């Protein structure tokens with residue numbers, strides 16, 4: 001950063017940022033594209049020399065993609081997966097965020113629940129999946145509950161941290177201007193917890209994807225995870241890569257979406273992190 | 276209340292004592308101070324002597340352990356909308372624009388929208404922030420942020436302004452500019468103000484009175500009258516022989532309170 005002797009006007013701040021931003025974006029894109037081409041080429045050459053039961057190569061995966069898209073299989077299973085992911089994450093948000101707020105605000109509530117929260121958060125959730133399948137069957141319900149459990153804790157804990165970490169100086173500012181307790185919540189505590197909550201959403205999305213695939217493995221009648229199991233068991237390696245790549249793309253889009261959401265809803269936080 | 280306005284001083288502090296940690300830390304003890312209407316009182320004192328704590332007690336943010344503080348004849352027990360504080364670290368909400376930060380106390384008071392708009396506009400002009408209405412605090416320099424803090428306090432048209440080292444977090448040049456602007460502000464319209472600072476010059480330039488506090492358990496060592504006539508000009512005042520006399524006097528008073536061991540101890544606990 002250059003040193004500015006006079007306070008910059010708004011327009012030249014924007015101009016400067018845009019300019020350097022575009023330049024770095026361009027050179028970054030070139031590096032990324034070259035790297036991608038290199039990796040795919042190596043994979044193609046090496047992949048063709050290996051037994052197709054064990055490994056595959058990009059063009060074969062692309063062909064499998066076309067096939068599974070045109071026969072509708074990918075969309076069918078993909079939609080099933082996304083549906084349960086959305087239900088599960090929604091449930092996670094609806095329970096996790098208010099619970100985080102309550103536990104951070106009321107000591108009684110905190111002490112009454114913290115041992116369960118800590119214990120469950122420490123437990124690898126995977127261990128609970130067979131039990132949940134036993135209880136809730138092989139349908140959508142069981143999967144939603146699995147994803148709910150995977151996503152609940154990052155949301156709960158981040159919200160809790162966000163509410164706890166509210167700047168006491170700002171609380172004092174509000175009290176000094178005669179804010180009521182209720183106004184304090186809406187004016188100070190929730191806005192300052194928002195970046196934490198959004199980070200919680202980002203974390204829980206990653207965990208939710210893991211939960212989704214595991215739930216598919218155990219229930220094995222629907223979803224992208226089911227595709228993985230079927231094609232692995234039948235040694236159709238190229239097709240096996242289709243749900244894997246789809247999951248990867250889902251993950252990337254999910255991350256980018258939540259990051260965008262963070263920038264959109266809490267721009268002050270983003271800028272602070274930069275400097 | 277209506278009788279109270281004219282007859283009582285704005286603030287009367289009587290026998291005020293504030294302790295922390297079950298009486299282990301005594302900040303100020305048996306402190307008495309009266310703040311008259313339209314007077315600026317500057318408070319200087321060693322670090323940690325309880326200046327901020329005193330201001331918080333006047334504002335109603337903290338409760339005294341003993342004694343009482345009267346605001347226009349009524350005992351202070353909670354924050355009063357007729358007082359406005361300007362904070363050392365600006366105390367701006369990072370998620371609110373300049374405009375919304377200034378409007379914040381008025382919104383709490385449910386002032387109607389048009390009045391808020393005109394009050395915000397007027398005070399943005401007063402502190403010279405036109406064109407930055409929609410900026411966020413992180414887009415502003417420290418000096419500009421404190422102007423927002425000042426505008427926010429002014430917009431509430433307070434009976435009493437409380438300033439806790441408002442210019443301590445800005446660079447030396449900006450500080451002088453802000454001092455000059457504040458001086459103009461208090462000379463355009465009479466105001467009652469408690470102003471805490473570590474700068475002796477600042478205290479003498481701005482204050483009608485300067486209260487020098489002792490180290491803990493602290494009290495007012497001396498309450499000096501600064502007789503320079505108003506309107507004052509910063510440069511002129513600084514050139515007066517009396518300015519230097521006051522300066523040396525306050526400096527000596529503060530130095531008599533320096534306790535090197537204690538200062539080091541404070542450094543360690545930080």
Ligand SMILES: Nc1ncnc2c1ncn2[C@@H]1O[C@H](COP(=O)(O)OP(=O)(O)OP(=O)(O)O)[C@@H](O)[C@H]1O
Pocket residue numbers: 295296300302320321322323324325326327328329
């Ligand atoms: N909430 C608190 N709990 C315990 N001790 C406190 C609290 N607030 C202040 N103190 C103590 O009271 C003393 C006075 O603090 P205060 O912040 O009022 O000093 P100050 O005069 O404003 O200092 P400075 O010039 O450094 O701002 C300090 O020793 C501080 O540690």
Ligand SMILES: [Mg+2]
Pocket residue numbers: 326327328439
């Ligand atoms: Mg202080």
